[in-house]
Amino acid sequence: MLRTEEIKRCAAEIGFSACGVAPAEALPEARAAEWRQWLAEGCQAGMDYLERNMEKRLDPRLLVEGAKTVVSLAVNYYSGEVDRALASRPDDLRLARYAYGTDYHDVVKAMLRRLMASLGLEEGRDGRVFVDTAPIDEKYWAQRCGLGWRGRHTQIILPGQGSFFVLGELVLTETCDEYGDFCENRCGACRKCVEACPTGALRGDGTLDARRCLSYLTIEHRGELPAEASGRLGHCFYGCDRCAEACPHNRSFSRDTLVEAFRPRPEILRLSAEDWYGLTREQYQALFRKSAVKRAKMEGLERNLQAVRQGLEAVKLGKASQDSDRP
């Protein structure tokens, strides 16, 4: 049996901002029904992979044989450097905050492996590590393990820390001596994120319609951008942080990450709008080595940059209006 206090102590030493544990078991029927309804309404857009392996997503014991415990962990990726740089150059273009540093998949996976090793556990024999790449409902588990609640902007809010975090999980075949409690929702009557979303993608119940979400459209979507979304990009051509920026928990509690790999790369941060519009394939390869931005591919970035340019020119000519997209 593992000691929960020991897991949390090792996690904090490695740089995780929060850690919680829960017994590995099937998700409650209400959460399973929410998934089925969301998929039936087509809110997953082109993310067909979300329709596959649903039985594993709804029960981690089908993902890892003999699973007894889920450990949910969060890593802060916020950096005020990005805000300060862009505030001083308001006409420059921007990426979602997490995209200025090294790909979180690599960083968090390495941290999870260190955690397993420091607990004397062996990956494969005693469990597995996951970062956003397997059918595991990471937001449910973060809430179930007591890390925080799923806000109306769909992200997990850590009390007193905000939501600029990436999540990772260990699914272990050992039990723990103490398990956390489900963290109840504390959004209350607030709807700031819903009101800040420029495309109406947030449904108000902690889920979103990916077909309308600029983050999905600029990163995952292949082909042309829908005209309505394209005119709403503002200055951000990869991802979109507007709902998170509007959240009072982020405004009050976001603090700089202590994870060096998540600090913004200066060579990305210093690029002007003209630099971005003239981005060559060689620059793309050099700038985004080991970066999550590669997910959109060069073609995707070119498409997004063109849409941003057209949108901003239309605003300048008074042909369109856009909500502010600056923090």
Ligand code: SF4
């Ligand atoms: S990321 Fe942007 S488009 Fe997507 S829900 Fe949030 S504010 Fe709306």
Ligand code: SF4
């Ligand atoms: S902005 Fe308000 S409603 Fe939205 S996630 Fe934050 S606290 Fe919840």
